[in-house]
Amino acid sequence: MYEFEYHHPGSVENAAKLLSTLPEAKLLAGGHTLLPTMKQRLAAPKHIVDMRSIRELHGIHVKDGHLVIGAMTTHSHVAESALVNSHLPSLAALAAGIGDPHVRRRGTIGGSVANNDPAADYPSAVLALNATIVTNQREIKADAFFTGMFETALKEGEIITHFVFPTGIKGAYAKFPNPASRYAMVGVFVARHGADVRVAVTGAGANGVFRANALEAALKGDFSPKALDGKGVSADDLNTDMHADAAYRAHLITVMAKRAVTAAQ
Amino acid sequence: MSATGIGASVKRKEDFRFITGRGNYTDDVNRYGQTHAYFLRSPHAHATIDGIDYAEALKMPGVVAIFTGKDLADDKIGGLICGWSITSKDGSPMKAGAHPALAQGKVRYVGDHVAVIIADTYAQARTAAEHVNVKYGVLPANADTASAMKSAPLHDVASDNRVYDWHLGDKGATEAAFAKAKHITKLDIVNNRLVPNPMEPRAAVGEYEQGTETFCLHTTSQNPHVARLVLSAFIGIAPEHKLRVIAPDVGGGFGSKIFIYAEETVCVWASKKVGRPVKWTSDRTEAFLSDAHGRDHVTHAELAMDANNKIIGLRVHTTANLGAYLSTFSSAVPTYLYAPLLSGQYNIPAIYAEVDGVYTNTAPVDAYRGAGRPEATFVIERLVEVAARELGVDPAVFRQGNYVTQFPHQTPVIFCYDGGDYNASMLKALEMADYKGISARKAASAAKGKLRGIGFSSYIEACGIAPSAAVGSLGAGVGLWESAEVRVNPVGTVEVLTGSHSHGQGHETTFAQLVSGRLGIPIENVSIVHGDTDKVQMGMGTYGSRSGAVGMSAISKALDKIEAKAKKVAGYVLEAAEGDIEFKDGKFTVKGTDKSVDFGSVALQAYVAHKFSGQDLEPGLKEGAFYDPTNFTFPAGVHICEVEIDPDTGVTKIERWTAVDDFGVIINPMIVEGQVHGGIAQGIGQALLEGAIYDKDGQLLTASFMDYAMPRADDLPSYNVGMTETRCPSNPLGIKGCGEAGCIAAPPAVINAITDALGHENIAMPATPQAVWRAAQQTMKKLAAE
Structure with missing residues (x-):
């Protein structure tokens, strides 16, 4: 790790100010991607702006029938929250399956979504549950947020403050972990929004999280695992690595989607 | 058996400092x-x-x-x-x-x-x-084992990258056996490269x-x-x-x-x-x-049977990747630690093995837990399982029909097995694994759309390495004896200086158990000193499951001398002839009388030297010994693995694991069981998860835990561990060694179970979900067609 200067502003406004005035500054949320990268000297920010002290970014509440989750809320907080468990149990279940207990006590929903790691779990929930990402500048719909691997609609200096999730949605997340890293090799989040169904796939896509239109169409008519027989995602835009090639990932997407549908019944 | 002597499950003395963060590791030294x-x-x-x-x-x-x-x-x-x-x-x-x-x-x-x-x-x-x-x-670089001899040379001394082409056994006799064989089973095997990761x-x-x-x-x-x-x-x-x-x-350490x-x-x-x-x-x-990696063999092996399903010959060709340089003991691992084990537990009259050691542009490869023996066991245990399948014989029955039953047994590949009862372990394992119920369990899995299989591994290993003259004749640059010094302090506490080294094995406990039981003193009064060349006399260290069989034998020998000297001192103290002194439970007694003195008092008398003349008897109570083993030891056993495969995902779940091992005399059953658990975990790791992969340019793709899959608790089953015991006839304590058995036994048991479930042999280690899914597609197609 190279030397850097550490800042811990108490407000989003101050964090934004630091981010815009300091050269080569990086936001630190949970740090699970940033810190290992810095230790390996692959990233060398001159300034670290730690968001931990910004109280308004922590916590969970319900507003106008929506679940509002602060960007700095940890995975374990989401997993154990009574509000999330009663209003959106599928999201609590996903959070409970991220990494291990150490990761869940440090990692944050804002950090995970802003980083948009193609193997992260949260992006699939945000996309399938059709959440709104609220920043210090605007509101962004999930469909417009994830723009590619490690790429999002966030602009320079833009800071996610919280997420707004619709509630009362039947859904479930089924993950097939990478045997080594335990990140999602394929993760499928299925969510039933009244007559509409949204299926988001993480871990598999060459461009990060994506919606599986063919699966959504099949499930709209019949929200049952059987409806997915013979349906699938083309292997063309899927990742190949030493753990899973594109054909295996394509196969697993259907299998995991079926398991998610079963769990969501 | 005393509460802290041989055979007692004494809690590990060293663990308190380890689990409370008070250990003193090299990085703690500043x-x-x-x-x-x-x-x-x-x-x-x-x-x-x-x-x-x-x-x-x-x-x-x-x-x-x-x-x-x-x-x-x-x-x-x-x-x-x-x-x-x-x-x-x-x-x-x-x-x-x-x-x-x-x-x-x-x-x-x-x-x-x-x-x-x-x-x-x-x-x-x-x-x-x-x-x-x-x-x-x-x-130009090459990391691939099989093509090493056709690649750009690494060293001027080896233009074809071949370090040696070595062989063992009788080629003519083996060819003759194959010529008259009724059935020949052939296998191509890759033993995957592993990273030790202590x-x-x-x-x-x-x-x-x-x-x-x-x-x-x-x-x-x-x-x-x-x-x-x-x-x-x-x-x-x-x-x-x-x-x-x-x-x-x-x-x-695991060898690394x-x-x-x-x-x-x-x-x-x-x-x-x-x-x-x-x-x-x-x-x-x-x-x-x-760190020096482990394994990395490419092997073609053939097994010949006669009309009565008796094995009559085995021939093996192995290319062993030794990496870019020869590490400290690397040359011996795929030769003398490998080929002599190919006979397994079986009576095989003719064996011929050829090994090419090759250079590649990879990290050096050397001994890793098991060191050659897992590779050999994988070859023979896969071969016998497949042979049984091809011959339509139950794999347990096929093994039983070929077990060595008379001891000593001279194999055609160096070793003389000194004792054991292989069928006793098999019978116990079959019982513990409920082998009779496997058909019903397979049917139950099939009803859920799953594939269930069972696999055996009847392993043998050579531990307690080794008689110094024997290894010297095979090319070793060192002798493989062990040393001990037992220092009795004037108050009767004891320090044992051992040339062995503990890096997880629990020597501070097990070695102290030997001393506590032998001298009849509390285990707290014994401390084990190791790991410092200024304190401890020359010793050979710990690897190859040798510290019990060799290291403790040296301590035992030193304790013999301590007892003999202490009896002399006791004779002076009790005013009796040395020959009339008996030593039991920490007390010296004059035979047939109630006159006695305890060990601590004798120690004090040895140091104050008031009761005897220094001309008749040297003061003090400190003895050293070097113990050179008379033979290797041969731990053996049967492991049975039962798996259920989900053909939808390729996930292999180990449903049952039965291990029956014969380690000879056991010092601490709890520690031995822990060694078995850890060994099996490493063996399952090799079979299902681990594999070091270099790309074609020689870049290590699996250079972190993000890509190199270590076994985790939820990858592993609960183990059903049993023991049989035949005393090792080749050392004073009857110990065979247990440190590597699990990782030697486990890989073929897992792969035999997976191939049983799949109904075909087309799977290599590590049997990752992706590999098993592909292999299971073949199976499901076949089942659908039936």
């Missing part, structure tokens, strides 16, 4: 004025070094010195050695390429050592390393004291005396009496800390050059790149 070393490593798998410019780096903040291979050569520091000489078929010695601690003119694998940067802090050294300019001339990475702190002109090296070693011997006699750091090597608490590596060598050498202590602690990436 010295006044110490510097930190960073090793600049080759990013290329094969390249000439056409220039190293470090003028700029030398001016960076905190930098104390930068050294390259030239500095080592200028100081006449020798290269790293391979201490076991293997002879090829034509009688020529193995082709050992030079192995300098810092590269001289050429690098041969990614992670090879180019230069060392020494600075006040680690960060400064690492930053300065980024300013060292190395001009490389990239050469929890504690390697580390070193080198120091030089100018006043006494002595070096001291703290390092993560399984055998500090051997490290001192090599550093002194071969590498030329300093004479042995001017070099102290200390291996304090060591957090796991037997060897004498570049980094430790450079740290101790450089400490004199810079006049300050030099410290290095490997990070995890460096451990992946530069």
